[in-house]
Amino acid sequence: xxxxxxxxxxxxxxxxxxxxxxxxxxxxxxxxxxxxxxxxxxxxxxxxxxxxxxxxxxxxxxxxxxxxxxxxxxxxxxxxxxxxxxxxxxxxxxxxxxxxxxxxxxxxxxxxxxxxxxxxxxxxxxxxxxxxxxxxxxxxxxxxxxxxxxxxxxxxxxxxxxxxxxxxxxxxxxxxxxxxxxxxxxxxxxxxxxxxxxxxxxxxxxxxxxxxxxxxxxxxxxxxxxxxxxxxxxxxxxxxxxxxxxxxxxxxxxxxxxxxxxxxxx
Amino acid sequence: xxxxxxxxxxxxxxxxxxxxxxxxxxxxxxxxxxxxxxxxxxxxxxxxxxxxxxxxxxxxxxxxxxxxxxxxxxxxxxxxxxxxxxxxxxxxxxxxxxxxxxxxxxxxxxxxxxxxxxxxxxxxxxxxxxxxxxxxxxxxxxxxxxxxxxxxxxxxxxxxxxxxxxxxxxxxxxxxxxxxxxxxxxxxxxxxxxxxxxxxxxxxxxxxxxxxxxxxxxxxxxxxxxxxxxxxxxxxxxxxxxxxxxxxxxxxxxxxxxxxxxxxxxxxxxxxxxxxxxxxxxxxxxxxxxxxxxxxxxxxxxxxxxxxxxxxxxxxxxxxxxxxxxxxxxxxxxxxxxxxxxxxxxxxxxxxxxxxxxxxxxxxx
Numbered sequence: 001x002x003x004x005x006x007x008x009x010x011x012x013x014x015x016x017x018x019x020x021x022x023x024x025x026x027x028x029x030x031x032x033x034x035x036x037x038x039x040x041x042x043x044x045x046x047x048x049x050x051x052x053x054x055x056x057x058x059x060x061x062x063x064x065x066x067x068x069x070x071x072x073x074x075x076x077x078x079x080x081x082x083x084x085x086x087x088x089x090x091x092x093x094x095x096x097x098x099x100x101x102x103x104x105x106x107x108x109x110x111x112x113x114x115x116x117x118x119x120x121x122x123x124x125x126x127x128x129x130x131x132x133x134x135x136x137x138x139x140x141x142x143x144x145x146x147x148x149x150x151x152x153x154x155x156x157x158x159x160x161x162x163x164x165x166x167x168x169x170x171x172x173x174x175x176x177x178x179x180x181x182x183x184x185x186x187x188x189x190x191x192x193x194x195x196x197x198x199x200x201x202x203x204x205x206x207x208x209x210x211x212x213x214x215x216x217x218x219x220x221x222x223x224x225x226x227x228x229x230x231x232x233x234x235x236x237x238x239x240x241x242x243x244x245x246x247x248x249x250x251x252x253x254x255x256x257x258x259x260x261x262x263x264x265x266x
Numbered sequence: 267x268x269x270x271x272x273x274x275x276x277x278x279x280x281x282x283x284x285x286x287x288x289x290x291x292x293x294x295x296x297x298x299x300x301x302x303x304x305x306x307x308x309x310x311x312x313x314x315x316x317x318x319x320x321x322x323x324x325x326x327x328x329x330x331x332x333x334x335x336x337x338x339x340x341x342x343x344x345x346x347x348x349x350x351x352x353x354x355x356x357x358x359x360x361x362x363x364x365x366x367x368x369x370x371x372x373x374x375x376x377x378x379x380x381x382x383x384x385x386x387x388x389x390x391x392x393x394x395x396x397x398x399x400x401x402x403x404x405x406x407x408x409x410x411x412x413x414x415x416x417x418x419x420x421x422x423x424x425x426x427x428x429x430x431x432x433x434x435x436x437x438x439x440x441x442x443x444x445x446x447x448x449x450x451x452x453x454x455x456x457x458x459x460x461x462x463x464x465x466x467x468x469x470x471x472x473x474x475x476x477x478x479x480x481x482x483x484x485x486x487x488x489x490x491x492x493x494x495x496x497x498x499x500x501x502x503x504x505x506x507x508x509x510x511x512x513x514x515x516x517x518x519x520x521x522x523x524x525x526x527x528x529x530x531x532x533x534x535x536x537x538x539x540x541x542x543x544x545x546x547x548x549x550x551x552x553x554x555x556x557x558x559x560x561x562x563x564x565x566x567x568x569x570x571x572x573x574x575x576x577x578x579x580x581x582x583x584x585x586x587x588x589x590x591x592x593x594x595x596x597x598x599x600x601x602x603x604x605x606x607x608x609x610x611x612x613x614x615x616x617x618x619x620x621x622x623x624x625x626x627x628x629x630x631x
Contacts, residue, residue, distance in 0.1 A: 097431025104407035123331035131362035203388035
């Protein structure tokens with residue numbers, strides 16, 4: 001028995017530490033060097049473009065520090081000092097971040113991408129394509145026919161319009177795609193409504209059984225009990241009538257009351 | 267007489283430093299019911315993963331589009347006994363949300379601010395996809411992605427984007443269709459990136475940099491002017507030589523030898539290598555003395571000094587870049603290092619940096 005206890009403790013320790021341990025586990029530390037070197041080159045090129053031979057001293061000093069940190073990162077990776085390499089990486093990236101903010105960010109201009117003007121049509125078209133592909137995948141699994149060809153036609157048209165700089169035309173086509181996708185989504189809902197209703201019905205009936213057991217334990221004097229029992233009856237009736245939508249609403253109401261009753265049960 | 271009852275642990279002596287050591291053997295046996303302990307531990311071990319998995323994403327994948335909008339795909343374990351699940355979205359500007367339950371049922375979802383109420387009705391796993399416009403902001407040329415991630419996640423950056431800042435350590439990085447995909451730990455993450463053309467990323471000297479084009483034009487103009495000046499100087503010198511020839515002959519040639527007009531030039535030519543040798547020797551000595559005075563100078567910097575010295579003691583920074591095939595900033599840093607060491611001085615010449623070897627280095631030292 002003692003052995004069993006020790007074994008359980010071991011399992012617990014190693015089992016639980018695995019949840020904590022995966023907070024940071026790097027696969028290849030040389031990734032840090034790749035990213036840092038890429039950032040270093042990028043900053044160098046951007047400084048070159050922005051300032052030519054006259055880089056401000058403050059920025060130049062920051063760059064020097066950042067570049068030195070990248071060199072140190074490389075050296076530490078060679079000597080397998082991963083801890084120091086990580087610190088070097090963070091130092092370098094922090095300095096490059098500082099440089100990029102000082103150099104490429106005008107003090108007056110701040111833009112958040114929620115601004116419509118920043119959303120390019122190509123990205124919007126790609127997002128809609130991904131949305132459509134999701135719905136298509138659902139429809140295939142549910143064996144529901146959808147307007148794939150029409151989507152393809154509009155997608156190709158919008159793409160061609162973007163490529164030929166017809167942005168007004170492309171924007172209109174994108175609007176048509178949005179309407180089409182909404183109708184596709186609605187169509188999938190309607191087509192799968194029967195099976196969805198069955199699923200909900202099955203779920204609600206199972207839950208009603210569970211709820212009934214809770215109500216049996218409740219204080220008979222509880223004011224909520226009568227209300228809960230009448231809701232159970234009503235939900236059963238709605239389900240038998242096939243009115244799943246109302247049954248869902250009533251079920252939500254019942255759940256709230258049951259939670260109150262649960263608290264009063266000793 | 268009854269012997270005095272002494273607890274087992276009293277038999278242990280107290281050490282000199284006053285620390286009390288208590289025997290732990292048997293405590294588990296005597297104080298705790300082992301079956302109870304084992305049962306409770308098993309329950310804890312079994313429940314822990316379930317507790318930790320509910321409401322936390324199994325997977326979280328993000329794709330950033332070139333306009334900064336982000337596609338989020340996540341798979342979440344939910345309570346199968348619950349009727350709905352309130353998903354915290356990463357912002358409030360949401361498009362194209364699709365929630366799918368087990369057996370690929372399209373689930374009803376209502377977006378309320380920065381959360382979505384999804385009707386799960388018995389599903390134990392749901393997958394949700396949506397587009398969001400709150401995760402990336404743009405200031406000037408710099409795009410910033412920031413997220414307080416509930417779990418580890420992957421982030422696919424747009425094509426031609428280059429990371430220039432990062433606040434956390436990545437777990438992994440892969441290249442997928444010429445795009446960087448990072449795997450990052452949960453928690454606060456901020457990544458800054460810029461869009462670059464492939465030309466900018468490469469460090470090759472063949473790169474055609476648009477900003478360097480005016481330089482070539484300038485070089486051509488300067489080269490033209492220099493050529494005209496050199497030709498003019500040669501013509502003037504020759505005409506002067508013709509005039510001065512009899513005097514030179516008198517000075518340099520012995521009266522007995524009758525020389526042709528070309529002879530003085532030949533003599534000049536024969537003398538020239540000696541002069542060159544002398545000047546090179548002097549310069550070599552100068553360079554060596556510089557290197558002796560500055561033993562810590564880097565090897566690549568020494569090469570630059572040698573080149574400047576062989577180039578008459580001065581060179582344009584652009585010439586150095588061409589010679590050593592270095593990008594501007596790298597050469598600029600090298601030149602700055604040499605300037606800090608007092609080896610060279612930088613002068614502005616026609617919007618260019620003229621790098622000169624300092625003559626009075628020793629005095630200043």
